[in-house]
Amino acid sequence: MEKDTDTEKPQKGVLGEDVNDFCMTICTVNGSGSATANTTLLKAIFHMGIPISGKNIFPSNIKGLPTWFSIRVSKDGYLARVAHDDIIVQMNPTTFEKDLDYNVPGGVVFYADHIELPIHRDDVIVYPMPVNDLIEEADIPRNLREYMSNMVYVGIVSQMLGISMDAIHNALISHFGKKPSLAESNFEVVRLAADWAEVNLEKKDRYRVESMEPLDDYIMADGNVAGALGAVYGGFQFCGWYPITPASSLSESLDTFAAKLRKEPKTGKNTYAIVQAEDELAAIGMAVGAGWAGLRAMSSTSGPGISLMTEYMSLAYFAEIPLVLWDVQRVAPSTGLPTRTAQCDLIQNYTLGHGDTRHILLIPSSVNECFAFGWQAFDIAEKYQTPVIILSDLDLGMNLWMTKKFDYPDQPIDRGKILWEEDLEDFKGKWGEWGRYLDVDGDGIPYRTIMGNTHKDAPYFTRGTGHDDYGNYSEDPEVWRRTLDRIKSKFDTARENLPKPVYRNLEGADIGLIAMGSTEPALIEAQDKLKAKGIVTDFMRIRALPLSKEVGSFIKAHDRNYVLELNQDGQLHQILTLDYCDMAKRLISLAYIDGLPMTADYIINTISAKEEN
């Protein structure tokens, strides 16, 4: 059993054994085509049944700046980022020296041997890779050389770590799909490099992989693809969007999948429309128009786009228009760090809009949950006739994760209280006169007709100005107050009907951990490792706002609740404190933002320090 020592860093320790338990970072130049090589390694290890995660730490740049791809291999299934590297694959001279600092003692450096720089560490094992010579030997066309040279490290690393050539071959075939010849030519380079390593490199390090039981219930996907698929299966009909990192691939994926899955079988015509708007002001305007007109409408963006959408979101709240909005969060304020991850838009979204607005938020933690919330959000939006914001982030949205297979929706599509011609006639028989904002059944949710309804009583006029139960303009103080109170009451109903928190409780815990979204893997790992140190915790993951009353019970059951999140001000902590001010002393904020995904080490170190006091 390896002993944990949680003091000086960098150090080996948090990572357990050498087999199927290490972090490898591949350092390349942005635009050099390393994505294929990195994905190949990732998928090959996944195909060997070994739990794995990959994180692309990339610049806001198309070509030329440094980029890192960290692969974490963990037999225990820990998928969070780790701050230090056991293995470095170095293809970038610019970051050569600095990257070395992240290497653990006894760690490994594979480096392209044309990088002629001194290696200032004598406690690491070094393997030079003759990248240029091998590419020369492989007789690669000149225009493909840069891309193919990445396959050299795939081959050498695979040989040295024991990644099976079959797994690499399968990963390449799956990657190149309809272009099998490209898969084969890449594999030739991999093979050549692996053979070279077998003959020329002597294994001196302690890292290797070994096949495990197949991960049958798992797939590899990113959150943006999953969110798009969720929308497709949730029956989305309209998406207005505008390109922004890190959200673009969500609406782009929607385009790809909808084209295959959402055509009328008989006519081959589309049952949806996707429009790339001129900006986010228009993207959300289109979604509001479509949601109003009875389409399942959505948009996707990131923080700066959310800011631009604010005014229409205030109108959608007040005029009670359903739509789904994805915020794939990135680091802010301002333009911030467009290619880095954060959980910094929580409060902004919760009350997005001028005046007393509030929104339902869904906060997925996994790729699988991006899919689930992707379809559920439409039912929730139409049920409550209000926008639903799904809060993802760059780490979840753009990185490839090992995740549970997508489950087919277990609920039929729920369009909420919509009245077509006959429904309106029935309504009148049952309730008397219809008004767009008339709450006849006391749940705060009125019935809505939508354009095209030819019943003579169906039309009404929607406005962002004060209106009465029939949609007529009103400045009456009593009407204003009553309308706003009714709208708010929908949120109290929603509290207990949104995705409830999920728990990971350990026997005998008196400390609570509270978090949301993509930090979950770090929390789970930290929980286990804290327990090994004698600090036993329960973990509650918040999945939606407004908060379920269960949240209060959890806080109450723990003397100290640490709230962990990736933003400066402890935004989730603030919302918890507002809702449960009587228990404010039990809530302790552990928030920070630096652009990188949370590590278990951060949680372990900060909580250990707090608990020692």
Added chain:
Amino acid sequence: MADKKKDTNVIGLTRSDYKGEPSTLCPGCGHNTISAQIIMAFYEMGIHPNQIVKLSGIGCSSKSPTYFLSQSFGFNGLHGRMPSLALGAAFADTRMKILGVSGDGDTASIGMGQFKHIIRRNLPMVYIVENNGVYGLTKGQFSATAEKGLELKHHGTNPFLPIDIAKEALIGNASFVARSFAGDPKQVRELLKAALSHRGIAVLDIISPCVSFNNREDTLHSYHWGRQHEAPLHDISYVPKKRAIILDEFADGETKEVTLHDGSVVVLKKVEKDYDPRDKWQAMKILEEAEQNHWLVTGLIYVDPDQETLYDHLNLTEEPMNRMPAEALRPSPETLERINRSML
């Protein structure tokens, strides 16, 4: 006793079926005239109010959709952002007539981006700009269409050159551009009918005087100036499809006929110049000449009945999308199985 049948249109509705709430705009406001002509145009064309969707932004003009077509669905959106609202709504049922009402404050400032982009996409809709050169609802500030040198009571002299809505539409490749004057209701009505028959975006820049804040006799957006300087390009008559084969009544004088996408015909009777609204170069020229010479050129400035619309690019189902049954919106479990298998 009046014959009741005489007071109904081809679909048996009366004019009051097209009316709205009483206007709360100032008496004499040009916008009220336009509202009245909207009522007349739809009534005379026999379009059922339940087949019309009216949308607007913010401002006096944007308030007006409550003053007509009470039996139509409507949405009063955000400042300058009626076009995006219209576009999203239009997909729900592409058979609907989309009527957008905006003003110069709404369109020519914050709305300029959405105005240009809705034109670029050629969404089939009628886009009316009720243009008075002034912000009325906030009590008389300059708008972006106010002419250079305009003096307003509380705001001094406007130092900037104006934005010309019709020029902006034309240069943005709008498929239908017209200018009219609220003081010429017949022309407004005929242009509206033509716009409603056009398949694509129809931009109507209608000079609509603000009697409270910008109606001095010498100002460009006033009734007086308009009446003195209106230079109609033609005497315009709209002939619905059913009657289009009998065009004899227009035979006297020189006429031009433009057949619109639905088979209706716009008959343009020559007034002074020989003007062809299918010639974009001539359209640009006439707008520039008008500006140089201080004419209020009115009429159908440009039309291309055959330009591709947004719908042409999207391969949309013919069925109204907002009536699609839920079952049609969710792909089968087998498809998700395939997707899961492809993600290994």
